[in-house]
Amino acid sequence: MSEPSQANKDKMWAYARKYAEKSGTAFHPEPGVTETVVTGLARHIEEVGRPLCPCNFYPDPKAEAKLRRWICACDEMQQYKYCHCLLFVTPEGLPITEYLPEDHEGRQAYGLVKDPTPDKGRAVARVLAKQQAGEADRA
Numbered sequence: 001m002s003e004p005s006q007a008n009k010d011k012m013w014a015y016a017r018k019y020a021e022k023s024g025t026a027f028h029p030e031p032g033v034t035e036t037v038v039t040g041l042a043r044h045i046e047e048v049g050r051p052l053c054p055c056n057f058y059p060d061p062k063a064e065a066k067l068r069r070w071i072c073a074c075d076e077m078q079q080y081k082y083c084h085c086l087l088f089v090t091p092e093g094l095p096i097t098e099y100l101p102e103d104h105e106g107r108q109a110y111g112l113v114k115d116p117t118p119d120k121g122r123a124v125a126r127v128l129a130k131q132q133a134g135e136a137d138r139a
């Protein structure tokens with residue numbers, strides 16, 4: 001696997017720091033975990049032009065990059081605040097599973113991990129909740 005440029009690694013480090021702050025999550029206590037994921041995101045910028053999640057296998061990464069669902073921050077992060085790569089986690093290094101459906105593999109793997117900062121993150125879930133509240137008001 002090729003090493004991505006320092007410029008793209010710096011870009012993804014800046015992004016990761018900013019998104020962790022915005023979502024109220026932490027980096028993993030083992031720095032190598034974060035380093036590996038950030039490097040994988042930077043590599044995908046070079047290979048497919050977008051920071052595609054580095055923790056999945058894609059039969060066609062370029063086609064996948066055209067879809068929004070696995071561009072970091074992915075749909076699961078935006079909706080459930082769950083990062084299966086362990087890039088955005090609790091201070092103890094666990095992925096937040098509180099908002100996942102109970103039959104989701106993350107819930108089965110990690111059990112119930114509460115969100116220590118429920119006032120932050122989950123942008124998509126908040127928009128959907130507002131829309132649903134608006135629809136209920138109009139009904």
Ligand code: SF4
Nearest residue numbers: 053072074083084085
């Ligand atoms: S699981 Fe989602 S939030 Fe976590 S690194 Fe992958 S794309 Fe980003």
